[in-house]
Amino acid sequence: MRDVAKLAGVSHQTVSRVINEHPNVRAETRERVLAAMRSLNYRRNLAARTLATRESHTLGIIGFETTLFGPESMLYGIESAARAAGYLVSVATVRDLEHRPVLEAVDRLAQHDVDGIIAIAPKPSVLTALTHAPAGLACVAVGGASGSMEEPFPTVRVDNTAGARLATRHLLDLGHTTVHHVAGPPDWPESQARVEGWRETLYAAGAVVPPVTSGWWDAAAGYEQGRRLAADPAVTAIFCANDRIALGVLRALQEGGRRVPEEVSVVGFDDMPDSGYFLPPLTTVHQDFAELGRRALALLLRHLGRPGAAPPEDVLIAPSLVARASSTPPIRLR
Amino acid sequence: MRDVAKLAGVSHQTVSRVINEHPNVRAETRERVLAAMRSLNYRRNLAARTLATRESHTLGIIGFETTLFGPESMLYGIESAARAAGYLVSVATVRDLEHRPVLEAVDRLAQHDVDGIIAIAPKPSVLTALTHAPAGLACVAVGGASGSMEEPFPTVRVDNTAGARLATRHLLDLGHTTVHHVAGPPDWPESQARVEGWRETLYAAGAVVPPVTSGWWDAAAGYEQGRRLAADPAVTAIFCANDRIALGVLRALQEGGRRVPEEVSVVGFDDMPDSGYFLPPLTTVHQDFAELGRRALALLLRHLGRPGAAPPEDVLIAPSLVARASSTPPIRLR
DNA sequence: TTCGTGAGTGTTACCGTTCTCAACGTGGTC
DNA sequence: GACCACGTTGAGAACGGTAACACTCACGAA
Numbered sequence: 001m002r003d004v005a006k007l008a009g010v011s012h013q014t015v016s017r018v019i020n021e022h023p024n025v026r027a028e029t030r031e032r033v034l035a036a037m038r039s040l041n042y043r044r045n046l047a048a049r050t051l052a053t054r055e056s057h058t059l060g061i062i063g064f065e066t067t068l069f070g071p072e073s074m075l076y077g078i079e080s081a082a083r084a085a086g087y088l089v090s091v092a093t094v095r096d097l098e099h100r101p102v103l104e105a106v107d108r109l110a111q112h113d114v115d116g117i118i119a120i121a122p123k124p125s126v127l128t129a130l131t132h133a134p135a136g137l138a139c140v141a142v143g144g145a146s147g148s149m150e151e152p153f154p155t156v157r158v159d160n161t162a163g164a165r166l167a168t169r170h171l172l173d174l175g176h177t178t179v180h181h182v183a184g185p186p187d188w189p190e191s192q193a194r195v196e197g198w199r200e201t202l203y204a205a206g207a208v209v210p211p212v213t214s215g216w217w218d219a220a221a222g223y224e225q226g227r228r229l230a231a232d233p234a235v236t237a238i239f240c241a242n243d244r245i246a247l248g249v250l251r252a253l254q255e256g257g258r259r260v261p262e263e264v265s266v267v268g269f270d271d272m273p274d275s276g277y278f279l280p281p282l283t284t285v286h287q288d289f290a291e292l293g294r295r296a297l298a299l300l301l302r303h304l305g306r307p308g309a310a311p312p313e314d315v316l317i318a319p320s321l322v323a324r325a326s327s328t329p330p331i332r333l334r
Numbered sequence: 335m336r337d338v339a340k341l342a343g344v345s346h347q348t349v350s351r352v353i354n355e356h357p358n359v360r361a362e363t364r365e366r367v368l369a370a371m372r373s374l375n376y377r378r379n380l381a382a383r384t385l386a387t388r389e390s391h392t393l394g395i396i397g398f399e400t401t402l403f404g405p406e407s408m409l410y411g412i413e414s415a416a417r418a419a420g421y422l423v424s425v426a427t428v429r430d431l432e433h434r435p436v437l438e439a440v441d442r443l444a445q446h447d448v449d450g451i452i453a454i455a456p457k458p459s460v461l462t463a464l465t466h467a468p469a470g471l472a473c474v475a476v477g478g479a480s481g482s483m484e485e486p487f488p489t490v491r492v493d494n495t496a497g498a499r500l501a502t503r504h505l506l507d508l509g510h511t512t513v514h515h516v517a518g519p520p521d522w523p524e525s526q527a528r529v530e531g532w533r534e535t536l537y538a539a540g541a542v543v544p545p546v547t548s549g550w551w552d553a554a555a556g557y558e559q560g561r562r563l564a565a566d567p568a569v570t571a572i573f574c575a576n577d578r579i580a581l582g583v584l585r586a587l588q589e590g591g592r593r594v595p596e597e598v599s600v601v602g603f604d605d606m607p608d609s610g611y612f613l614p615p616l617t618t619v620h621q622d623f624a625e626l627g628r629r630a631l632a633l634l635l636r637h638l639g640r641p642g643a644a645p646p647e648d649v650l651i652a653p654s655l656v657a658r659a660s661s662t663p664p665i666r667l668r
Numbered sequence: 669t670t671c672g673t674g675a676g677t678g679t680t681a682c683c684g685t686t687c688t689c690a691a692c693g694t695g696g697t698c
Numbered sequence: 699g700a701c702c703a704c705g706t707t708g709a710g711a712a713c714g715g716t717a718a719c720a721c722t723c724a725c726g727a728a
Contacts, residue, residue: 001684011708016686024705047390047447048684050381051713058424058446065410067607072401079427080399088446090392090424093413112392112422113381219611244608251611273401274578277553277585279613335714345678350716358675382714385683 001042008036019044050113058088059300060109062102062130063120065093068217069244069272070289071121074142077293078118085301090114094126102129110134116300118142119153123188127152138303142296144189154303156296156315160190163285163319164197167239167267170283170321175329176237176265178207182225182249183214184241194241194269217241222248229264230256236264236330243268243275246282250326254279265327281324292317335376342370353378384447392422393634394443394451396436396460399427402551403578403606404623405455408476411627412452419635424448428460436463444468450634452476453487457522461486472637476630478523488637490630490649494524497619497653498531501573501601504617504655509663510571510599512541516559516583517548518575528575528603551575556582563598564590570598570664577602577609580616584660588613599661615658626651 005012010033017025018033025033036042050056059082063071075091082089090112092105106129109117116138119126123144130139131152141155171179181198184191195212202209213228215221222245229235230253240246246268250260258264260280268275271286295315302312339346344367351359352367359367370376384390393416397405409425416423424446426439440463443451450472453460457478464473465486475489505513515532518525529546536543547562549555556579563569564587574580580602584594592598594614602609605620629649636646 012684013686013708014706017707020686024707026706029706043445045385045447045684046445047381047384048713049686051379051385051684051715052686054713056381065414067403067406067410069401072406075425076399076401076427079425080429083426083442088424088426088442090422091409091413092417092422093410095414108417108422111377111380113379219608223611247608248611251613251615254613274553274581277557277582279585279588281585346715347679347717348677351677354716358677360676363676379714382683383716385685385714386716388683 001044004033004036004040004042007040008033054113055115056113057086058090058112058114059297060106060112060114060117061089061091061120062105062109062117062126063091063093065095068121069270070143070287073289074120074293074296077290078142078297079293081294081297085297087115099125099129102126103132106130106133106137110137116140116304118296118300138300140296140300140303142292154299154312154314156292156299156317158287158292158317158319160193160319161197161200163269163287164194164239165201166319166321167269167283167285168198168201170323171237171239171265171267171327172201172205172207174237174265174327175332177330178202178210179237179239180210180229180235181212182222182229182238182240182245183212184217184245186214191241198239214241215245217244219244219248219251221245222250223252225249226252227256229253230258237267237327238264239267239269241269243270243272243278243282243284246275246284246326247278250278250282261326261328263331265330267327271322276324278326280326283324283327284322285319286322287319288317335378338367338370338374338376341374342367388447389449390447391420392424392446392448393631394440394446394448395423395425395454396439396443396451396464397425397427397454399429402455403604404477404621407623408454408627408630411624412476412631413627415628415631419631421449433459433463436460437466440464440467440471444471450474450638452630452634472634474630474634474637476626488633488646488648490626490633490651492621492626492651492653494527494653495531495534497603497621498528498573499535500653500655501603501617501619502532502535504657505571505573505599505601505661506535506539506541508571508599508661509666511664512536512544513571513573514544514563514569515546516556516563516572516574516579517546518551518579520548525575532573548575549579551578553578553582553585555579557586559583560586561590563587564592571601571661572598573601573603575603577604577606577612577616577618580609580618580660581612584612584616595660595662597665599664601661605656610658612660614660617658617661618656619653620656621653622651 001012001015005015015033018030079089092108094101094105119141121143122141139153141153143157168179183195213225226249240249246266253260253264268282268284271284275282275284299312335346335349339349349367352364413423426443428435428439453475455477456475473487475487477491502513517529547559560583574583580600587594587598602616602618605618609616609618633646
């Protein structure tokens with residue numbers, strides 16, 4: 001910067017003003033400085049700037065250390081929006097979403113002077129851990145519970161309960177007397193909210209509420225639980241907590257000799273890119289993860305703009321049903 | 335830091351020495367300083383340190399802006415290894431892996447003083463773009479071509495050609511007279527390498543080499559190409575460039591009335607977590623993406639340690655075949 | 669005794685920005 | 699003609715560390 005100033009015949013301060021687009025610089029001076037910058041191929045040193053301003057123009061992402069489709073897509077949604085807003089994103093993953101590791105992740109990000117933090121796939125423990133973040137560090141959560149409880153941070157999420165209602169309603173409307181549910185991990189708010197939406201819809205319709213089984217978010221879990229359901233001839237409709245689980249359920253049903261959708265209808269959740277190519281193509285609840293990420297970033301940036309102000313409102317995004325071949329009316333109605 | 339020094343009754347330089355675990359500090363002094371640090375809840379300012387040392391302890395990742403299973407898993411492999419080594423990772427994604435956007439991404443990372451860069455899923459254009467990175471910025475590529483051409487950077491990758499050979503050989507060994515191939519995007523080195531391995535194996539076996547069709551890495555592409563193959567009764571074995579494509583092919587075959595594996599055997603590539611639950615469970619070529627990420631990081635760190643030294647050797651990881659129900663001997667042999 | 673050596677510590681400069689405040693026109697107003 | 703406001707510019711001090719070097723001892727060898 002000193003060299004640029006010398007070449008342009010001005011002080012370093014004026015160069016700084018040009019960089020930061022300060023209005024009170026004569027046009028002719030600005031041009032001279034810009035020319036000097038170009039000819040010296042000057043690039044501002046962000047570390048020095050961070051030191052002086054306490055702003056790193058970097059955002060921290062705390063994510064779960066695994067490859068779940070949703071969190072991934074959110075990450076990319078966030079990153080591209082952040083880039084557009086002039087921020088870089090740094091990621092800190094956490095093996096298990098428990099208190100200690102999350103605290104360490106926050107600490108690591110804070111040490112690197114991130115301006116704000118977005119927590120992906122927060123189990124409640126993540127949120128409480130985030131509470132211990134250094135004061136003045138803006139935090140936003142994306143995904144997670146749609147519970148009505150008081151959240152310590154502004155949150156962007158899909159209305160999981162509404163999505164589950166959509167799926168369950170869809171199956172009931174087709175004529176199924178009740179709907180079975182294969183849930184996700186019981187300690188994940190998303191999973192709880194979907195159970196809730198399913199249960200209340202059945203209840204409102206006066207349908208029997210079958211017992212729930214739960215497991216991880218993958219096909220292996222769906223397969224295992226699906227085998228039990230396949231063995232029960234009373235089962236004609238299954239709502240799965242996500243598409244991967246549904247894939248496992250489909251296989252279990254096929255192995256158990258139950259035809260889909262002729263004998264059993266199956267509905268998933270997420271609308272992963274390939275779920276339209278399952279056998280049969282999967283009816284599912286669509287959620288736009290990338291959009292979720294973008295909204296989370298927008299929320300954080302708004303929060304960043306006005307330090308000390310009241311945190312912005314939560315955002316709740318409505319999912320939609322995508323009907324495909326895996327769900328049809330039960331045999332008795334055809 | 336000044337406060338810590340004052341409280342401990344030493345100079346700030348001694349505090350710095352304690353932080354950096356410099357040996358020449360009396361144990362008693364060190365204790366006093368550490369106590370002062372604790373009582374003031376001191377945390378070193380990394381921006382200042384970066385400014386002084388030109389080292390940010392941050393690594394840049396350049397990735398493709400989409401959610402492909404491989405790149406994702408590599409990202410997590412890299413991140414967890416980086417954390418263990420005391421580095422934070424910043425990601426810069428690029429919508430299309432072309433020259434200009436990649437240059438901008440490198441630039442963005444360089445501005446933030448990353449110590450090194452790992453490029454994920456590099457098409458050749460990424461590598462050439464990386465050549466224009468500021469001198470002294472260590473770069474490593476992970477994934478991509480296993481071509482024999484001279485690479486400008488040290489690279490870690492799976493031996494795609496060997497994987498394709500494994501898959502093709504497997505099908506030939508089962509007794510199929512030849513193997514059809516549904517390829518990935520023609521401009522991706524991974525895709526090219528798999529075509530190559532497939533082709534040379536057929537050639538070596540004296541088998542007919544059918545024409546190749548190619549498309550994106552998803553089930554939609556597999557479905558579209560699979561429909562043509564399903565219509566050809568001569569087709570008894572299909573090697574797909576990845577598992578998602580295989581999913582689409584499976585559906586196309588089913589729709590076309592061709593039973594798998596009775597009439598047609600199908601093999602994929604990647605061994606995604608759920609491919610064992612396809613209908614039928616998919617025979618595929620396993621590659622450990624997380625390990626790939628870890629190795630890439632190790633390579634970069636070694637490079638970082640000795641600036642100016644000769645770049646480290648490339649790493650080539652051998653994939654393995656996972657045989658499942660989707661591949662069996664052809665009907666005529668049973 | 670004298671000197672060299674190395675451990676332990678402090679002093680000062682420096683990294684590249686931004687911020688604060690003062691200085692210098694220049695033009696309009698009383 | 700004196701004064702003031704304002705646009706434009708510059709000088710110097712932060713920001714919070716690390717690097718380089720100087721200094722003070724205690725100790726052992728010549």
